Amino acid sequence: MNSDNNYNPKADLDWLLKMAWRDSKASGKRLMLFMASIVLGIAAVVSIQSFGENLKENIALQSKALMGADYKIDSDQPPNERVLRIIDSLGGADAREVSFPSMAVFPNSGDTKLVGVRGIEGGYPFYGEFETVPASVATTYQQSGGALVDATLMSQFGLKTGDSLKLGERLFPIAGSLVAAPGMGGIGASIAPPVVVPYRLIEETGLIQVGSRVDYDFYFVADPGQDLEALDEEVDPQLDIENADMDTHISEGQRLGRRYDNFGKFLNLVAFIALLLGCVGIASSVHIYVKEKLQSVAVLKCLGATRKQTFMIxxxxxxxxxxxxxxxxxxSGLLLQQSFPFVLQDFLPFEVEVGLVPDAILVGLVLGILMSVxxxxxxxxGTWYVSPLQVLRVQENNVQKSRRAIALVYGAIVLFIFGFSLWLLNNIWYAFYFVFAIITVFAVLGGIAKFFMKMVKRYFPHSWGFAPRQSLLNLFRPNNQTVVLILAIGIGTFLISTLYFTRDILLARASIDGAKEAPNLILLDVQTDERETASMGITEEGMEVINxxxxITMRxxxxxxxxxRDIIADTTSTLGSWILYHEFRVTYRDSLVASETTIDGEWPPTDWRDGPIPISLADNVAADARVRxxxxxxxxxxxxxxxxVVAHIRSVDWLRMQLNFNILFPSGVLEEAPQFHILTTKTPSETVSASLQRKLVKRLPTVSIIDLRQIFTVIEDILDKIAWVINFIAFFSILTGIIVLIGSVRTSKYQRIKESVLLRTLGAKAKQILHITALEYLYLGLLGSAMGVLLSLLGSYxxxxxxxxxxxxxxxEPMLIVLPGITLLVLLIGLWNSRSVLQSPPLEVLRKEVS
Incomplete structure (x- = not known):
């Protein structure tokens, strides 16, 4: 026998490769399906990684078209003299825009709709274009005084070119439909579709009043070779002091990229779970494969092969x-990414051109080798510690492995998962929580599987019939696949169920409270002299003004x-920057509402008589302003x-569909300050709501109205689309689980055939064996999917x-669709893979000719 000290890897490499190849030709089919599970996980990771990089490149290339200019200066208030001087110092704006939400009235039908008004002057957009029907109106609407109306909005209300719409006090002819434009898209456009009109006509609408939420944008075309990043660093701090801001197409592109990058990271983690699930299948298949090869390893060692050589083969x-x-x-991943632009088209404001990404290709190849090994x-x-005497032993020998070696292997696996998660998430704590969650779910499912087998052994139902008893025995027979199958089924079910439950949580948080006093219609920008008219319009329709x-606006x-100003100039300040520039919309009242909970202090204060006015702050404002x-x-x-003086700090549930405020004043202080009002009411149906909106807008054309039902519909639609995309990726986990299941049955095929022959020799019929197999997979499917749903319920709770x-x-859905659906799927796959077991003649086992 050769000594381990004489082992020379380089000299023996050719022999090792030949031995590995010869052995794999005879045994490759057993591991092929498990390789397919690795393929699916890598395809998912590579496709998402590759598409993510392509998306970043497309955003960088199209950032000018997305903004419509090289850079812009924006503010939520009319620019003061200092801002105007800065604009002049830059050569003057090449175009300008004023935008705000408002109600549009369609005179032909009397219908109303909240829209996003964009008043534009100049040649904007300078990059990209207004895609309109007809195409010519994109450049003529300013001269003609017409309006470009969102194409979806025109279809929804049956509008056509030549019709008219009314914004405030002015009637506009519809010049054409707006299909696409820079800055068009997102949730805001779904709730308030864009309507583009000439800037010069905005004043005639009378829509800009006290409290109106107006954005002022000034667009610029940069000189050739101008360093926009240096310009941003120089000018933006000056604008910040004046409550304005500069954005370049580069910064806008980076911001948009980060938005999609976060979603991509989540999809990557879902795909990574599919890859991990495939690796569980690899571990299981190699475990059975090595068990069957221990005799061959022992023979090789008797012939002089070292433990290193047999291990390396x-x-x-x-x-x-x-x-x-x-x-x-x-x-497969590169092919799959071709479908992503169609899958994600509802989330992307531009068309994405996909191409090869070398980094993603390298990641896929490294993952394939590293995770398999x-x-x-x-x-x-097991091949390292097997003894040559194994060849002389008839009985099965459980090889005792080194605990230290096992610990090192599992430690390396955990470190790799953590490292890869950290690379995906770029946050050490998120990576830690992800790895902890994965280990917990795998450990719980594995523990449940072993506990189940132990309980079946301890409380075996001896009174059951032959087929049920035999099916239970198969769950803990030698070379059983109970643990790996429950892991595969449970993880896949857990993912899909969690997606359903999380969607329910998000919809519940965004849903409208059905209580009698909960409003579902909000009137904005109601001036003080219009409040009585608005209230009368509501009560005349048989409804009450709830709020x-x-x-009052303030900074x-x-x-x-x-x-x-001093804080802005202090580069070491750690205060949240939004606090310094934000125009707060504040109200006054002496009570808290259902969405507010006291954290510190008392509201309303009972000991205030004079001195500084006590106020209540939301906890996020207090934290960012570093006050208590x-x-x-x-x-x-x-x-x-x-x-x-800060007298009270409270937490606010911002996800509730109701009016919440960062800052509260007590009553008796701001009543005489310039203010506008928000009125709320509850309408019993969409028909009544539409009728009331038409009546109110006719009387008060400058008032904006938000129907919370429409917002909820938009949110639900967006969540449905997101859930569909996530399900599309999570499908890889389910498919991986199916392949692991098929591979598990095929890998232990010889053991199954042997058991079948023994049962048939003892008199069992094919129908009985089929019954045994069906019950076994029914147990596995039901247990795995039930555990997946229960873990998902717990995690979602x-x-x-x-x-x-x-x-x-x-x-x-998970209980009525996912659980029985996956159980049935497991049952069908188990029966389909067991066909050859029922058809194998006894001599096949005796001759050991296993295909």
Missing amino acids: YLLQIAGMGFLGGIIGVL LFAMGPLL SIPI IHQIKDSTV VGDRLIFNIQGVLMET LLAEFVFDTTFAPSW
Whole structure:
């Protein structure tokens, strides 16, 4: 026998490769399906990685067309003299825009709709184009005084070119439909579709009043070779002090890229889970494969092969299988990414051109080899510790492996998963939580499977019939696949069920409260002299005004002892920047509403008589402003400075469909300040709501109305689309589980044939064996899918309780569709794969001619 010290890997490499190849030719079919499970996971990861990189490149290339200019200056208030001087110093704006939400009235039908008005002057867009029907109106609408109306909106209300719509006090002819435009898209466009009109006619509408939410944008075309990043660094701080902002097409592209990057990271994790699931199948198949090869390993060692040589033969086999799986997975992923632009078209404001991404290809190849080897290493250790005496032993010998070696292998697996998750998420804590969750789910499912087998052994139902008893015995027979199948079935079910439950949570958080007092129609920008008219319009229709909320706009002038200007100039400040620039819309009342909970202090304060005015802050404002109860704040209320003290801090449930405020004042302070009002009511149906909106807009054309039913419909539609995309990726986990299931049956095929022959020798009929097989897979499918649903219920409950802080009301789809559906699927696959078991003659086992 050769000594381990004489082992020379380089000299023996040719022999090792030949041995690995010869052995794999006879045994490759057993591992082929498990390689397919690796292929699916790699295809999912590579396709998402590749498409993500293509998306970033497309955003960078099309960032000018997405903005419509090289850079812009924007503000939510009319630019002051300082801002105008900065604009002039840049050569003057090449185009300008004013935008705000408003109600549009369609005179032909009397219908009304909340729209996003965009008043444009100049040659905007300078990159990209207004895609209109007819095409010519994209450049003539400003001269003709017509309106470009969102194409979907025109279809929804049966509008056509030549019809008219009314914005405020002015009637506009519809010049054409607007199919696409820079800055068009997102949730805002779904709730308030865009209507583009000439800038010069905005004043005639009378829509810009006290409290109106108006954005002012000034667009610029840069000089050739101009350094926009340097310009942004120089000018943006000056604009920040004046409550304005500069955005370049580069920064806008980066912001948009980050938005899709976060969604891509989540999809990557779902795909990564599919890959991990395939690796569980690899570990299981190699475990059975190595068990069957222990005799051959013992023979090789008797003939002089060292433990390193025998180990390397099978390691090279697995690495080769991983490399081949990586190649197929990469090719499949590159093919799959071609479908992504169609799958994600509702989320993308532009067309994406896909191409090859070398990094994604390299990741796929490395993953194929590395994960196959890592997950196969545990079972492969059996070849290292097998004794040459094994060839002389008839009985099965359980090889004792080194605990230290096993610990190193599993440690390496955990470290790899953590490292890959960290690379995907770029956040060490998110990666840690993801790995912890994966280990927990795998551990729970594996523990349940082993516990189930132990309970079946301990409380075996001896009184049952032959077929049921035999099917239970198969769950803990030698070479059983109970643990790996329950893992595969449970993880896939867990993913799909969690997607359903999470969607339910999000919809519940965004849903409209059905209580009698909960409003579903909101009137915005109601001026003080219009409040009575608006209230009468509501009561005349038999409804009541639920809320009449006064709104005062203000900005923070000073925090503690530092003015906002000083804080902005201080580069070491850690305050949230939005606090310094935000125009707060504030109200006054002496009570909290259902969405608010006291954290510190008392509201309303009972000991206030004079001095600074006590106010209540939302916890996010207090945290970003670095203030607590007792600290002083000074507000600028349209030129009047008002000193306040933080008397109360509260948490606010911002996801509730109701009016919430960052800052509350007590009654008796702001009543005489310039203000506008928000009125709310509850309409019993969409028909009544539409009728009331037509009546109110006719009387008060400058008032904007939001129907929360429409917003909820938009949110639900968006969540449905997101769920569909996630399900599309999660399908890989389910498909991987199916392949693991098929492979598990095929890998233990010889054992099954042997059992079948023994049963048939003892007198069992094919029908009985089929009954046994059906019951076994019914148990596995039911247990795995039930555990997946239960774990998903628990995880979703914790998510609702501690993350979303809401009551968890799960849907019935996972119980009524997912659980029985996956159980039936497992049963059918198990029976289909067991056909050859029933058809194998006894002599096949005696001759050991297993295909």
